[in-house]
Amino acid sequence: MENEKDNLHIVMFPWLAFGHMLPFLELSKCLAQRGHRISFVTSPRNIQRLPQIPPSLSHLINLVNLPLPPVDNLPENTEATIDLPYDKIQYLKKAFDGLEEPLTRFLEASSPDWVIYDFAPHWLPPITNKLGLLGACFNIFNAAAQVFIVSPSSMMGEEDPRSEAEHFTVPPKWIPFPSNLAFRLHEIRRIFDAVQENVAGVSDIFRFESTVRGSDIIAIRSCVEFEAQWLRLLNEEICRKPNVPVGLLPPSVQDIREGDDDESWIAIREWLDKQKSRSVVYIALGSEATLSHEDETELALGLELSRLPFFWVLRRPPGSSAAEELPTGFEDRTRSRGVVCRGWAPQMKILAHPSVGVFLTHCGWSSAIEALGWEVPLVLLPLTSTQGLCARQLAWDKIGVEIPRNEGDGSFTRNSVAETLRLVAVSEQGNALRTRAKEMRKIFCNSTLHDGYMDNFERHLKNHRLRNKLLKTD
Numbered sequence: 001m002e003n004e005k006d007n008l009h010i011v012m013f014p015w016l017a018f019g020h021m022l023p024f025l026e027l028s029k030c031l032a033q034r035g036h037r038i039s040f041v042t043s044p045r046n047i048q049r050l051p052q053i054p055p056s057l058s059h060l061i062n063l064v065n066l067p068l069p070p071v072d073n074l075p076e077n078t079e080a081t082i083d084l085p086y087d088k089i090q091y092l093k094k095a096f097d098g099l100e101e102p103l104t105r106f107l108e109a110s111s112p113d114w115v116i117y118d119f120a121p122h123w124l125p126p127i128t129n130k131l132g133l134l135g136a137c138f139n140i141f142n143a144a145a146q147v148f149i150v151s152p153s154s155m156m157g158e159e160d161p162r163s164e165a166e167h168f169t170v171p172p173k174w175i176p177f178p179s180n181l182a183f184r185l186h187e188i189r190r191i192f193d194a195v196q197e198n199v200a201g202v203s204d205i206f207r208f209e210s211t212v213r214g215s216d217i218i219a220i221r222s223c224v225e226f227e228a229q230w231l232r233l234l235n236e237e238i239c240r241k242p243n244v245p246v247g248l249l250p251p252s253v254q255d256i257r258e259g260d261d262d263e264s265w266i267a268i269r270e271w272l273d274k275q276k277s278r279s280v281v282y283i284a285l286g287s288e289a290t291l292s293h294e295d296e297t298e299l300a301l302g303l304e305l306s307r308l309p310f311f312w313v314l315r316r317p318p319g320s321s322a323a324e325e326l327p328t329g330f331e332d333r334t335r336s337r338g339v340v341c342r343g344w345a346p347q348m349k350i351l352a353h354p355s356v357g358v359f360l361t362h363c364g365w366s367s368a369i370e371a372l373g374w375e376v377p378l379v380l381l382p383l384t385s386t387q388g389l390c391a392r393q394l395a396w397d398k399i400g401v402e403i404p405r406n407e408g409d410g411s412f413t414r415n416s417v418a419e420t421l422r423l424v425a426v427s428e429q430g431n432a433l434r435t436r437a438k439e440m441r442k443i444f445c446n447s448t449l450h451d452g453y454m455d456n457f458e459r460h461l462k463n464h465r466l467r468n469k470l471l472k473t474d
């Protein structure tokens with residue numbers, strides 16, 4: 001048993017998106033398992049919607065409510081990106097920035113050893129410095145995406161050399177090895193507000209660079225076994241400060257079993273049980289962005305053309321009209337071999353089911369991690385954020401295949417959907433992908449490996465605290 005006074009008090013401060021809050025919660029659980037005390041800070045409605053903390057850890061994880069200030073154009077009760085259409089998210093960022101003062105008061109009152117924060121609070125590093133607290137920025141994206149986003153010059157306080165959308169469509173010059181890592185024009189156009197100022201007054205890239213630059217260490221959801229050259233590049237050439245992989249934070253068996261007796265899962269499982277081994281295409285495009293009506297139509301008709309069994313989790317943006325329906329007769333024509341699920345579905349359980357053979361994904365890093373733990377090869381359809389970068393990398397590593405799209409507007413056809421699905425599900429080339437996915441399982445589903453990363457991360461947190469204390473008493 002560790003000595004009680006060795007234990008740390010760590011504040012967690014994720015961005016207001018479930019794709020961020022959940023990995024932060026996972027990291028919190030891993031650290032609480034090692035005896036550290038966590039204050040997990042977010043807004044009240046998000047706290048209500050977080051998954052249950054395991055009873056064995058609940059005394060160590062304190063959920064701290066900070067209500068968001070009202071902001072013009074931000075509807076009431078919207079506290080996470082999932083509550084909003086994409087073009088309203090900038091107002092949520094503005095509300096998030098309004099947490100500066102209450103968070104500062106909380107940090108002053110609680111003086112934690114560490115604050116682990118997301119890319120968004122660009123104003124936080126100066127505050128932790130002033131209060132003499134240590135700060136780690138926790139990057140939920142993979143290392144390659146971070147290499148792409150953060151320029152070496154911005155780390156030295158100079159401007160990012162890229163100012164036009166086109167600059168983001170080629171691999172940056174600080175990548176010294178062959179790579180395809182770049183956005184497509186339609187991808188960077190869609191998120192160009194990320195690199196331009198929006199109503200919140202700063203760009204996303206500015207947020208990203210400020211939090212990375214201002215932190216004492218960088219924690220990253222990755223591992224050397226998957227991204228050796230990218231992690232080395234980040235450490236040695238770009239960030240020039242400790243860049244500590246925390247492992248992939250894969251879901252635990254316990255997480256997957258959670259809710260096994262849930263009625264909606266039992267119905268899904270019964271359907272999956274009836275399908276042939278590794279035959280089903282599972283489709284889920286994450287909780288952040290959704291397809292346009294035209295794209296959704298092509299996806300549906302492509303699925304139909306593919307003649308493969310499928311399970312499609314169809315999410316619509318909040319406030320979308322019921323008129324925007326799937327193609328007429330689609331569900332009748334495919335009922336014998338496909339399911340359209342209009343609501344939440346237990347993704348980890350579905351991916352772990354032996355009938356699932358292909359995952360058509362938006363390439364969120366968490367989704368990829370969940371799939372590759374179960375040897376499921378990927379069909380890649382990135383929608384927003386850094387998903388395009390993740391798709392390029394997974395395609396380069398031959399773990400997935402991208403659905404071909406029109407470079408200018410990002411549109412795709414039913415034929416390209418059907419061909420890509422059949423290529424991965426039933427072709428020769430698909431065999432090679434499945435073999436690669438099988439190899440990946442050794443990395444993505446290896447708790448010994450990831451526990452080792454967490455031990456190392458914990459050591460960093462403790463050593464830095466020791467040094468910080470010595471400095472303060474000097």
Ligand SMILES: *[C@@H]1O[C@H](CO)[C@@H](O)[C@H](O)[C@H]1NC(C)=O
Pocket residue numbers: 442443446448449
């Ligand atoms: C998991 O990782 C450890 C440490 O790297 C390694 O020794 C072991 O062989 C891996 N296990 C599997 C099943 O691949």
